[in-house]
Amino acid sequence: MRIIETILASFVVIAALSFTSIFVVTPTSPKYDTTELQKLGYNVLHDLDKQGLLARYVYSGQWDEAKAALRVMLPLDVYFRLEVRYTNGTIINTTPIVYGDSATIASSKDVASITYGLPGYSTRVDATNYRACYDPRLLTLQLVRG
Amino acid sequence: MKRLSKNKRGQFVIIAVLLIAVMIISVAATMHRAATYYKHEPWDEYSTLISNIELSSRRLVELSLANYTRTSNASTLRNNLAKWQTDLTSMYPGYGIALRYTLSEGPSSILGRTFNFDRGLNQSWGQRASFSIAKANFTLDVTSIGLNGYKFSVLSLVNVTVRNVLSASGGKLLINVTITDENRAQMTGLKKENFLPEGFTYTNFGVTAEYDQTYSLIYMIACEGVAGSPSPVWVRMWDSRGIHVRAKYP
Numbered sequence A: 001m002r003i004i005e006t007i008l009a010s011f012v013v014i015a016a017l018s019f020t021s022i023f024v025v026t027p028t029s030p031k032y033d034t035t036e037l038q039k040l041g042y043n044v045l046h047d048l049d050k051q052g053l054l055a056r057y058v059y060s061g062q063w064d065e066a067k068a069a070l071r072v073m074l075p076l077d078v079y080f081r082l083e084v085r086y087t088n089g090t091i092i093n094t095t096p097i098v099y100g101d102s103a104t105i106a107s108s109k110d111v112a113s114i115t116y117g118l119p120g121y122s123t124r125v126d127a128t129n130y131r132a133c134y135d136p137r138l139l140t141l142q143l144v145r146g
Numbered sequence B: 001m002k003r004l005s006k007n008k009r010g011q012f013v014i015i016a017v018l019l020i021a022v023m024i025i026s027v028a029a030t031m032h033r034a035a036t037y038y039k040h041e042p043w044d045e046y047s048t049l050i051s052n053i054e055l056s057s058r059r060l061v062e063l064s065l066a067n068y069t070r071t072s073n074a075s076t077l078r079n080n081l082a083k084w085q086t087d088l089t090s091m092y093p094g095y096g097i098a099l100r101y102t103l104s105e106g107p108s109s110i111l112g113r114t115f116n117f118d119r120g121l122n123q124s125w126g127q128r129a130s131f132s133i134a135k136a137n138f139t140l141d142v143t144s145i146g147l148n149g150y151k152f153s154v155l156s157l158v159n160v161t162v163r164n165v166l167s168a169s170g171g172k173l174l175i176n177v178t179i180t181d182e183n184r185a186q187m188t189g190l191k192k193e194n195f196l197p198e199g200f201t202y203t204n205f206g207v208t209a210e211y212d213q214t215y216s217l218i219y220m221i222a223c224e225g226v227a228g229s230p231s232p233v234w235v236r237m238w239d240s241r242g243i244h245v246r247a248k249y250p
Helices: A003-021 A030-050 A053-060 A063-073 A102-107 B002-036 B043-071 B076-091
Strands: A078-085 A097-099 A112-126 A129-145 B097-103 B106-110 B113-117 B121-124 B129-142 B147-168 B172-181 B195-198 B204-212 B216-224 B233-238 B244-249
Touching: A003 B002, A030 A053, A030 A063, A030 A078, A030 A112, A030 A129, A030 B043, A053 A063, A053 A112, A053 A129, A063 A078, A063 A097, A078 A102, A102 A129, A112 B043, A112 B076, A129 B043, A129 B076, B043 B076, B043 B097, B043 B121, B043 B129, B043 B147, B043 B244, B076 B097, B076 B129, B106 B129, B113 B121, B113 B129, B129 B244, B147 B233, B147 B244, B172 B195, B172 B233, B195 B204, B195 B216
Parallel strands: none
Antiparallel strands: A078 A097, A078 A129, A112 A129, B097 B129, B106 B113, B121 B129, B129 B147, B147 B172, B172 B216, B195 B233, B204 B216, B233 B244
C-alpha cells in the first residue's frame, strides 16, 4: 500500500541530491580551473620579473626567449598566448608568442587572462653609458587548459 | 477508518521525506556558501597584483636612480612616478587603483649614515666611500577589494668603497673595492665591464672577485702599464641596474 509513497519519497530524495550537486565546485570544474590558471600565470610572470628576465625579453624584443621561458615554467597541458602592448593599446610583438593551437585558445570558454605591467628597463648603450627610461609596457597572458 | 489511517501513514512518509530533502538542500546551500565565500574574491590574484605593483614601483625607482646618476636631473624620479601613477589606472581599469608617493627630502639617516635627499635622490661621489641612493614611500589603494592605505617603501642604494690601492713592481696597480647594496649585502656577479679605473694612464686592466675575511667579498682591479704611483685614483662603477657611482682614493 505504501509502495507508491516510497517511490515518490525516493524521487524527492534523488531530486534534492541532484539539485545540491549543482553547487559543487570540484577541482576539475572549469570555474576552479580558471582561478588556478590565473594564479599560475601571475606567479610565472612575477617570478620572471623578479629574476629580471621578463623586462629583458620584453624591451629587447626577445619573443622566442619569452616563449621558451613560459613553456618551461608552465605545465605542458597549459596553452598560452602573450601579447605585449604600449599603454595606448598598440601591440608591440609582431611575432605571436603562442604555445598551442591559437584557435583553441580563441574559442575556449574558460580562458584565464592575466594583465601585468612593466615600468621600464635600463640597457647598456656603450662602455660608459646606460639608458634608463620610463617606458611602460602592458603584458596580457591568456591561459587555457589543453 | 482503518484505510484512512493507513493513508495518513503514507502521507506522513512523504512529508517526512520532503522535510529531509529540505534539510539536505539547506545544509548543502550553507556548506556551499561556507566553502566558496573566499573563492568569490580572487585573493591570490589581488595579492599578486599588489606584488606586481610593488615590484614595478621598485624597478621604477631603480631605473630613475640609474637615469639620475647619468644625467644629474633630480626631477627624474618625481616625473617618472607621476607618469606611473596615471598609467597604472589605465593599465588596470576597473580595479580602482590609486598609488600615492612621498619622496625623501633633506637629511635622513639610513643604515647608520646620513643622506641629504633632493626629491628622493642623492649622490655623493669623489670620496673613498661614495654612493648613489633613492628613497620613496608609497601608499596603495585598490578600492575594488576594499584595500586602503597599503604602505610600502623602496630604497635603492649602491655604495662603492675603495679599501686600498697598492703599487707593485712592473707598472702594476691593484685597487681593492667593496660594493654594497640597500640591504648592506655585498654585490655579487660584477665583471670587468662594470668597472672603469680613471685619473691615471694604464694599458690594460682586469677585475677579479675574491673572498675576504673582513669584507666577505672584495673586487680587485688590477691595472697594467701604470707609470709611477698615481694619486688620486678614481674608480667608476655601474651595477646591473645601471646605477653609477664614482669613488676616489684617497
